Each structure stands twice: as C-alpha cells, then as structure tokens.
Amino acid sequence: MIMTQRAGGPRPVPTLEMVAALAGVSRATVSRVVNDSPSVDPELAQSVRKAIEALDYTPNRAARSLAKRRANSVALIIPESTSKVFADPFFTTVVQGIAMYLTDTDFTLNMVIASEAKPEKTRSFLLGGNVDGALVVSHHSGDHSWTHLSGSLPMVFAGRPLVGAEDAYYVEVENEAAACSATRLLTASGRRSIATIAGPQDMPPGIDRLAGWRTAVREAGLDDQLVEVGDFTLASGARAMQRLLDRGRPVDAVFAANDQMAAGAYTVIQGRGLRIPEDIAVVGFDDDSFATSVTPALTTVNHPIVELGRKMAETLVDMIEGRPTDRVTIMSTSLVLRDSV
Amino acid sequence: MIMTQRAGGPRPVPTLEMVAALAGVSRATVSRVVNDSPSVDPELAQSVRKAIEALDYTPNRAARSLAKRRANSVALIIPESTSKVFADPFFTTVVQGIAMYLTDTDFTLNMVIASEAKPEKTRSFLLGGNVDGALVVSHHSGDHSWTHLSGSLPMVFAGRPLVGAEDAYYVEVENEAAACSATRLLTASGRRSIATIAGPQDMPPGIDRLAGWRTAVREAGLDDQLVEVGDFTLASGARAMQRLLDRGRPVDAVFAANDQMAAGAYTVIQGRGLRIPEDIAVVGFDDDSFATSVTPALTTVNHPIVELGRKMAETLVDMIEGRPTDRVTIMSTSLVLRDSV
DNA sequence: TTGTATGCGTTATCAT
DNA sequence: ATGATAACGCATACAA
Secondary structure (H helix, E strand, O other), X not given: OOOOOOOOOOOOOOOHHHHHHHXXXXXXXXXXXXOOOOOOOHHHHHHXXXXXXXXXXXXXXXXXXXXXXXXXXXXXXXXXXXXXXHHOHHHHHHHHHHHHHHHOOOOEEEEEEEOOOOHHHHHHHHHOOOOOEEEEEOOOOOOOOOHHHHHOOOEXXXXXXXXXXXXOOEEEEOHHHHHHHHHHHHHHOOOOOEEEEEOOOOOHHHHHHHHHHHHHHHHOOOOOOOEEEOOOOHHHHHHHHHXXXXXXXXXXXXXXXXXHHHHHHHHHHHHOOOOOOOOOEEEOOEOOHHHHHOOOOOEEEEOOHHHHHHHHHHXXXXXXXXXXXXXXXXXXXXXXXXXXX | OOOOOOOOOOOOOOOHHHHHHHHOOOHHHHHHHHOOOOOOOHHHHHHHHHHHHHHOOOOOHHHHHHHXXXXXXXXXXXXXXXXXXXXXXXXXXXXXXXXXHHHOOOOEEEEEEEOOOOHHHHHHHHHOOOOOEEEEEOOOOOOOOOHHHXXXXXXXXXXXXXXXXXXXXXXXXXXXXXXXXXXXXXXXXXXXXXEEEEOOOOOHHHHHHHHHHHHHHHHOOOOOOOEEEOOOOHHHHHHHHHHHHHOOOOXXXXXEOOHHXXXXXXXXXXXXXXXXXXXXXXXXXXXXXXXXXXXXXXXXXXXXXXXXXXXXXXXXXXXXXXXXOOOEEEEOOEEEOOOOO
C-alpha cells in the first residue's frame, strides 16, 4: 500500500523561512520575490519560486499586516437592522460587486455589522488599524452615522450621504433624472392622473426620485399632489397604494420609487379587480428580482448595481493605495420596458 | 476657543505598550486584563481598564493573530457563479444568520469568492492559516468541491453535501418530510393531478424534496410521473410549468421545490388565463420574499434560514474552540398557509 | 499576582 | 543584488 499522505496530523503551514532554507537563500530574498521586487536576480528568483511552489507556501497575512502596518482588508459596514438590509436586493447586489472586485486584489472583505447599541465598539474596530478602509451600504436604510469617520479612515458610501456629502466619497445613481424619464413614459402615453409611491424623505434616493417624478408631472401640466410615501418595503408599497386609491380620485398610473413597493402596489391594485396596465400603469425603479417575479412584468429603471459596488471597492482601494480617484461618481441608468405600462 | 481635538494629523493608534505605561504596569498585565485572565488583582485590573478606556485602545488583530497563531476569522466560501448566488434569498439569509452570530464573538467574517479557474488559490488561502475555519453555503449551487478540506480545516456546510456526508459537519432542513407535508395539503384538498417542479437532481434539496412529493402522491394513490425539473431559478420554473401544461394532461395542483420556481410557474399559469388556486393550486418551498411578492400570496414551507446560518456559525466556532458539537443539525419547518391553495 | 524575556512570520533598514 | 538584524504589537512560558 502506498501512502499518498503523510501520517502524523496535518502538515505544518510552510513559512517564509522554510522556503528560504529550501531555496538556499535568505528570508529577505524570499520576501523580495514574494513582493516581486525588481532588484533580485532572475535566476535566483526562479529557484525561489520553485521552492514556493514545492512547499505550497502562502504568506501569513497576520505577520505581513503587522510588519507593513496594513491590514489588507476593508470593512463592509452593515447597519444593525440587518433583517431589512439582507432582504434588500439592492444591498446584496452591491455586495456582490464589491466582493467581485476585491477578489482580484489582495484585500479581504470584512463584514462588520454595526451595533447601534454600542457604536464605540465599531468605531474602535475601524480606527484600531484592523482595516484599511470601509465601505458603507445604506441606500435604503439612511444610516449614515459613519460619515464623521471619513476624516480618519478611507471610506466610500453607496449613495450620496444625507449629511457631509460635501467631502464624502461616494458612488451614486442618477436618481432624479432617471425618475423623471420613467415618469415621462407615463405622461407620454397619455396618463393623466399619475401618482407616486415615494421613498422616505430623509433618504437621498427617496428625495431625489420624488423630485424627478414631480418635474415630469409638472412639465406635463398635471397634478403633483398624488404622493404617498412608503419605506421601500413591499408592505409599505401596498399600504401607500391603498391610501392613494382611497383618496377617491381617479388614478391611472403610478410611479413607485422602487420595485418592491411597486410589487406591493400590484397586490392591492389587482386585489381590487383593477388591471395592469389597462386600468393603472405602473413603473418601478431598480430592476431587481421583484420586477420579473411579478405579473405582468414590471417596467422599471435599471441601474448597474453590481458595477456600482465594483466602483465603490475600486475607489476605496485607490484611496488606500494613495492613487488619485474621483470623489463622486454617478452611474447612469436605463429604462427597461416590460408589460406594466 | 477650546480645542477639543489635537491638531497634527490623526492620533496614532494606541498600543498595548502605551496602555501599560499609562496604567503603570507591565505589558503582560495589560494583556492579561484584555484577555480577562482570572489571575489579576481586581484593583489593578480596574486601573488598567481605565487606561484602556482613556486611550480608546483596541488590540491589534494582526499582532494578536500572530502571537496566538490563530486568525480569529472564518471564511465564507462563495462559489464563483456569484451572480446566481447573490440573487438567491436563501443564500443571503443564511449569510445574515452567520453574520449575526459572529458579531457577538470576536471572529471576523471573510467573504472569499472561490474562483473555479484557480482552486489552488482558494485552497492555499484556506490552508495557509489565514482563517480558522470555513463556512460553505451552496444549497442551490451544488458546489461541494470543498468537502475534501474538511480533514484539514474546520468546515461547516449549509445543507448535506452530496459527497462525503458521512463525516462532514452540516446543518440542514428536513427537506423530505416538509415536502411531503406540503404535498399532503394538496392531496387532502381533493386535488387529483398533482405535479411537481423539482430542483436539480444532483443537489440534495432537489432530490429530497422530490422524494417527499413522491411519497405523498403515492400514499394518495395518485400518478407520480408528473414531474419536470428546473434549476431553482424563476425562469426555469416557468419553463417547467410550460412543459407540464403542454403534456396535454390535466394538472390541478403543483408543488414547486422552491418559491422562485413557483413564482415562475405563476407567470405561465396566469399567462394562459388559468386561475390560482381555482384552476391550479400551487405550493412552494422556502417562504422567501418571492412568496409574498406574488399574487395570490403563495402557500409554502417556511424554514428558519437565519437560524440555520446562526447554527452553522455556532457549530464552526465550537469546532474551532475545541468544544464538542453535533456533527449534523436538522432544522424543522412549518407550513405557512396563504392564498395559493 | 506580576514582570521579564522570547517568539510569532514578515517587512524594512542597513551593511556588505 | 544579497544577507544580517531590528522592528511590528501581542501572548506566554518562566522567573520572581
């Protein structure tokens, strides 16, 4: 019987020192090869690489961080109300983009869920040199209580922060313009009573999308008072739609500030025996999974969320590396026409 | 004007040494306090704690890891087909549970997306002492190519792995029993042509849920050939439903192996002018966001996914800490009755 | 109970 | 171009 695996427990993790010994060079040289320093003899470098390969050596992150005074990791700050946030396709998609970008760097992604009860814990973790930067995704949560750390730690936000936007780094979607275009779809098709289910008015996306809707209905000379606000959840969208319908005034179209609320609106519209789009046209915003899981499929605003996440990570890494980078980047959107209008 | 903040750039990160100096003790003592060692004078401990507070000291993770030869972090392995995985509410919810549990420990969550192109990279990262354990969530992806590392690194799987289940640690949902109960809902209400949209037959959830359905239809003396398989995506559910309807045989009920596929089925059922549940009753599995975003709301199987994630993390931490822990945990489910049956 | 000294695996500074 | 050697911040035998 041939033993293909050494007995005696798991093989010890190879160290730089072992590589040095095998290659017959000093640790310094191995280190140089690992960090591909230019000043190392090509031949020597080769033999070192061979030794690395042979031992399946991987640098110890902790030791490296300690020596370089650099964590090589970035934090993903998640507001405590996690249950909401994880149910939000926007959030998960941004994270996907972030994760994908970071995979190609040697930064590690640290998820830290920020307890609102003891913010100092999070604070000192972030400032304690455990991460080199932080990403904040709170699009639909409004939690921007971390903006003040921007001065002490590289930080990038998903969406313009409500306060401190003057010097914060962020990447954002062109909410207002897109909302306006989406609403124009409705005005252009002859709808005359165009309502909106707005997002919370203390969050930039909520504010901006409402503004976009208002611009469009006004320029069409229509009533701009048909607004009810929700909180971006499906249930709140349903309630808002109810209130809209209960006003007793005709409504023949509705622009929802996100797809989840649009889906909520669907349930009450169809629940009352009204047809989409014949009786009421509806358009959403985000083009997330809700848009296609609903019948009829929802016409909505698509924005490249994965790209947004990717860009956030890229910006952060650039900041950390000291490379120049844009403080704010605006992602453009597109209308995706389906069957709800 | 009172200066509340020192000028001269960011305050240097406080070290254990500085705390020791301020408290007038040795670094060893501070270290003991930090790791709350029992053998330290309560009074002294207090003054040390005061110093820690005053300096806002946080232990440097890298240094600590290096000294303890422990990363204090666990990896969350994500299959490369990330786009699919992030769109899967099951995945994100499990992650939520994991994150929530870890927040209360001092383990950090490392998201590593496993490139299938160069698995050695992931392998040596995992085995290189950079993490103390790994969590793999591939419920709907079937990627269990990491089972073989179980011997070298504490690992916990979400869902029974297809291979190596004999010694793998995992936490799983009682898929078969739940699928059976769900289907009985249909047989009990008098449906006679009960189809199923099954999941992939190379994934345990796909296999087990189909088995559960089969048990129920057989015990009711019904045809057990009305099965089409999908891949857990909405689109595949729609296609499967189409095939089912195109068989030319009447179908008055369908059990979908997950809610997304059920939602897909909705689109074609309603697209053909059939009513749910009058013409066709449908029941899903998972009770995710799709279940309530659809009209009529979907009757489905609820399982505590957050808890599943939490349990995974707990199991892994126990393994790492050397505490005894159950190798396999089965989470129980419940039926949630809504309007689709 | 407390302090001293050494090691953890790398990088960086300095000679050579 | 390469090799000693000293940090990096903390934990831990061991000594006191």
